[in-house]
Amino acid sequence: MPLLTQQIQDEDDQYSLVASLDNVRNLSTILKAIHFREHATCFATKNGIKVTVENAKCVQANAFIQAGIFQEFKVQEESVTFRINLTVLLDCLSIFGSSPMPGTLTALRMCYQGYGYPLMLFLEEGGVVTVCKINTQEPEETLDFDFCSTNVINKIILQSEGLREAFSELDMTSEVLQITMSPDKPYFRLSTFGNAGSSHLDYPKDSDLMEAFHCNQTQVNRYKISLLKPSTKALVLSCKMEFCSRHPVWTAMAQSWLTATSTSQVQVIFLPQPPKHLGLQAPTTMPSLIFVFLVESRVGQAGLGTRDLRAP
Amino acid sequence: MKCLVTGGNVKVLGKAVHSLSRIGDELYLEPLEDGLSLRTVNSSRSAYACFLFAPLFFQQYQAATPGQDLLRCKILMKSFLSVFRSLAMLEKTVEKCCISLNGRSSRLVVQLHCKFGVRKTHNLSFQDCESLQAVFDPASCPHMLRAPARVLGEAVLPFSPALAEVTLGIGRGRRVILRSYHEEEADSTAKAMVTEMCLGEEDFQQLQAQEGVAITFCLKEFRGLLSFAESANLNLSIHFDAPGRPAIFTIKDSLLDGHFVLATLSDTDSHSQDLGSPERHQPVPQLQAHSTPHPDDFANDDIDSYMIAMETTIGNEGSRVLPSISLSPGPQPPKSPGPHSEEEDEAEPSTVPGTPPPKKFRSLFFGSILAPVRSPQGPSPVLAEDSEGEG
Numbered sequence: 001m002p003l004l005t006q007q008i009q010d011e012d013d014q015y016s017l018v019a020s021l022d023n024v025r026n027l028s029t030i031l032k033a034i035h036f037r038e039h040a041t042c043f044a045t046k047n048g049i050k051v052t053v054e055n056a057k058c059v060q061a062n063a064f065i066q067a068g069i070f071q072e073f074k075v076q077e078e079s080v081t082f083r084i085n086l087t088v089l090l091d092c093l094s095i096f097g098s099s100p101m102p103g104t105l106t107a108l109r110m111c112y113q114g115y116g117y118p119l120m121l122f123l124e125e126g127g128v129v130t131v132c133k134i135n136t137q138e139p140e141e142t143l144d145f146d147f148c149s150t151n152v153i154n155k156i157i158l159q160s161e162g163l164r165e166a167f168s169e170l171d172m173t174s175e176v177l178q179i180t181m182s183p184d185k186p187y188f189r190l191s192t193f194g195n196a197g198s199s200h201l202d203y204p205k206d207s208d209l210m211e212a213f214h215c216n217q218t219q220v221n222r223y224k225i226s227l228l229k230p231s232t233k234a235l236v237l238s239c240k241m242e243f244c245s246r247h248p249v250w251t252a253m254a255q256s257w258l259t260a261t262s263t264s265q266v267q268v269i270f271l272p273q274p275p276k277h278l279g280l281q282a283p284t285t286m287p288s289l290i291f292v293f294l295v296e297s298r299v300g301q302a303g304l305g306t307r308d309l310r311a312p
Numbered sequence: 313m314k315c316l317v318t319g320g321n322v323k324v325l326g327k328a329v330h331s332l333s334r335i336g337d338e339l340y341l342e343p344l345e346d347g348l349s350l351r352t353v354n355s356s357r358s359a360y361a362c363f364l365f366a367p368l369f370f371q372q373y374q375a376a377t378p379g380q381d382l383l384r385c386k387i388l389m390k391s392f393l394s395v396f397r398s399l400a401m402l403e404k405t406v407e408k409c410c411i412s413l414n415g416r417s418s419r420l421v422v423q424l425h426c427k428f429g430v431r432k433t434h435n436l437s438f439q440d441c442e443s444l445q446a447v448f449d450p451a452s453c454p455h456m457l458r459a460p461a462r463v464l465g466e467a468v469l470p471f472s473p474a475l476a477e478v479t480l481g482i483g484r485g486r487r488v489i490l491r492s493y494h495e496e497e498a499d500s501t502a503k504a505m506v507t508e509m510c511l512g513e514e515d516f517q518q519l520q521a522q523e524g525v526a527i528t529f530c531l532k533e534f535r536g537l538l539s540f541a542e543s544a545n546l547n548l549s550i551h552f553d554a555p556g557r558p559a560i561f562t563i564k565d566s567l568l569d570g571h572f573v574l575a576t577l578s579d580t581d582s583h584s585q586d587l588g589s590p591e592r593h594q595p596v597p598q599l600q601a602h603s604t605p606h607p608d609d610f611a612n613d614d615i616d617s618y619m620i621a622m623e624t625t626i627g628n629e630g631s632r633v634l635p636s637i638s639l640s641p642g643p644q645p646p647k648s649p650g651p652h653s654e655e656e657d658e659a660e661p662s663t664v665p666g667t668p669p670p671k672k673f674r675s676l677f678f679g680s681i682l683a684p685v686r687s688p689q690g691p692s693p694v695l696a697e698d699s700e701g702e703g
Contacts, residue, residue: 162428165401171394196391197419197436207429 017044017080017112020072024108024123027065028093031086033238033266034061036230040086041139044112045079052142053086059227060143063266072109080112082136084119092132096125112136154181154215154245156188160238162209166190166201167232170225177225181245182218188243192225211240219245238266313343313383313413316372321567322409322424326396327540328363328570333393334536335361335572340444341392341420342384343375343413347568351444352389358575359533360446369567371408383413386441387420395422395434405430413438448573450560453551455521457488461541461548461563463516467509468538471531475507477577478534480550481526486513493528493577517547527552528577529559537561537572555579 021027034040034053043050048066067073096106109122121132170177173194180189188210190201205213235241317325328350332339336352336359343349347369351362367373376382396402408425424432450456467490471478477493491508513519541548541563552559556578563570 162430165398165405166430166432169394169397169401196388196394197434199435200433202431202433204429204431209428209430 014113015111016076016114017110018072018074019049019070019110021070021108022105024093024106026069027108028090030063030065030266031090031093033233034063035086035090036061036233038085038087039083041081041083041142043079043081044075046075054142055227058224061266081139082112082119083139084134084136088134092121092134093123095123095130095132152244153217154219155212155242156181156210156215157212157240157242158203159209159211160235160241162203163241164235167235170229171196171199172225172229174225176222177228178220178222179243180218180220181215181243183215184218187213221245313376314372314374315343315348315370315411317369317409318371318407321369322406323399323403324544325365325409326399326402327543329393329396330399331536331540332361332363333389335359335533337389338386339389339392340384340386340441341413342443343382345375348373353444353446354533359530360573361537361571363568363570365568366566380415383415384441384443385413385420385438387436387438391436395424446573448558448560450551450562453553453560455525455553456518456549456551457516457521458518458547458549459516461538461546463511464548465538465542467511468531468535470507470509475531477528478531479526479528482521482523483510484523486519486523487511488513488516488519527555527559529574533572533574534561537563537570540570552576
């Protein structure tokens with residue numbers, strides 16, 4: 001993007017965050033996957049950007065965009081945090097239209113000067129430049145989870161193609177989605193209890209769709225379907241989905257999940273419904289379910305293979 | 313009851329359920345010795361649909377566990393349709409479908425075995441019910457035409473999807489005409505677009521009807537069967553009689569047969585459906601000669617009480633078919649429209665002086681169990697004489 005880099009080269013130092021991307025769709029598709037609430041919190045570290053969306057303290061969706069995806073990525077401070085209207089951000093990112101013309105790419109340069117300043121977006125397509133300034137807000141406190149591998153109870157990784165239709169056809173008259181993970185039959189089961197009756201979707205552990213199956217104990221948890229359904233938008237983009245049941249441990253620091261590869265991932269954390277007999281107990285003591293959607297980004301770089309999702 | 317459907321037949325079953333869903337809200341599932349029957353009727357009892365799948369359609373078919381009676385059940389169409397909602401997915405991923413009805417558990421279990429070992433189990437709740445049986449006899453209808461479903465499918469293409477009723481008739485030169493039917497409205501001349509489609513006799517495999525006969529029926533309900541027949545590449549037969557008598561649409565195959573019985577508009581209500589008679593004021597007496605008040609003509613009020621009686625009566629083991637009165641229009645042979653068949657079929661809808669015609673679909677083909685012997689009651693606006701007594 002020679003047009004813009006000359007203008008702002010000298011001014012880069014004043015920005016806490018500068019990121020350039022040749023194809024803005026690599027960013028916008030991932031953000032669309034977590035766009036089920038209007039506002040999102042962005043954390044940027046030298047490893048990349050994490051965008052978090054939360055719903056009712058029951059669901060948290062995180063999109064991790066590695067630094068490797070960007071053509072240029074500079075973070076001056078230790079970490080940069082701000083809250084932004086995700087709807088507006090997505091509208092700006094797709095300002096040149098959401099369906100790309102063949103052969104044209106929209107380039108993006110994102111600059112953030114720091115606390116109190118708006119996020120600046122420079123988008124360029126075919127010589128036309130659009131400048132967007134989006135106001136940022138005080139970052140909200142988001143639930144932070146420490147993902148120590150020792151906390152994992154059960155973990156199952158499935159290929160997304162087997163799940164997409166299943167999730168789109170979930171019986172929405174059911175209030176909950178019950179997820180059963182077990183070392184014995186039925187291994188992995190999604191159940192709904194709607195007006196018509198109950199439906200169970202079983203995935204056997206030796207299925208071709210099953211990439212990894214680690215179950216230590218039988219767990220049956222219920223999750224509110226109305227919170228779950230919108231968050232599965234990411235399923236459309238992803239190639240793999242991980243269901244992981246862990247005990248969350250609270251920490252004060254945000255853990256960095258990002259490593260230097262070019263695969264992005266979207267992670268959605270669900271806190272299950274407490275069983276009725278316990279009353280309105282805070283769900284933090286119960287194991288949370290984490291969906292991780294592995295999204296391939298069309299960058300054309302090598303190394304889009306599987307990666308260990310429990311990277312430090 | 314236990315049956316297993318495999319391969320492409322799963323999609324056929326799914327399509328049949330989709331067709332039935334266009335008619336009614338409840339599906340009556342009844343395993344019989346000669347196959348599994350899926351039936352439905354619409355809320356105003358003016359349309360009935362039935363698919364019978366022969367045992368050969370299934371890889372495994374067991375109507376009833378030995379020693380047990382044949383069970384039948386009624387489930388919400390929405391629930392059953394949700395199992396087969398996406399036909400594309402059925403085709404792509406489902407390998408086997410197993411339907412079982414267990415008297416002990418009060419659930420109809422539909423299990424879909426999909427690719428990659430994935431298994432979907434639906435436990436649907438159902439209600440016990442009486443056998444749903446409509447009384448009709450295609451053989452008793454004097455007029456019949458049969459064509460590949462594709463021909464009829466192409467013929468209804470020009471009609472707007474919103475069109476409710478269509479008139480089917482035989483015009484001059486033994487041409488089959490489909491014309492859109494619109495109720496007489498005050499501003500009908502301004503709004504209505506009349507569409508007419510003519511098919512030559514050569515498009516039909518069998519055409520056994522006189523010129524001038526015409527019936528008007530609900531197109532939306534007919535489309536349900538038509539789409540199924542087209543996808544299964546079958547021939548569709550239409551058996552019909554005078555206007556007001558139900559029209560029977562059938563498809564037949566070695567593995568399944570389907571019957572859709574739709575009520576038709578009776579002549580006293582409509583003049584524009586007469587495709588062979590252009591003379592404006594004459595049709596009134598002639599058409600009335602065609603209309604046949606039936607021994608079983610029910611005024612609408614009677615329908616509900618009759619239907620309640622049908623559903624609360626305890627059926628005996630042996631009789632699955634409701635006792636019924638034959639509805640053959642014995643006394644009324646079809647009249648030939650001799651005097652007015654010279655003119656072309658491009659008739660203007662005749663204007664009726666006086667009050668606009670009320671439109672009523674009457675359900676005429678359910679037998680009565682309340683009173684097997686009933687004195688014939690005609691509807692109040694009887695414009696022709698009663699036939700002589702019970703049929």
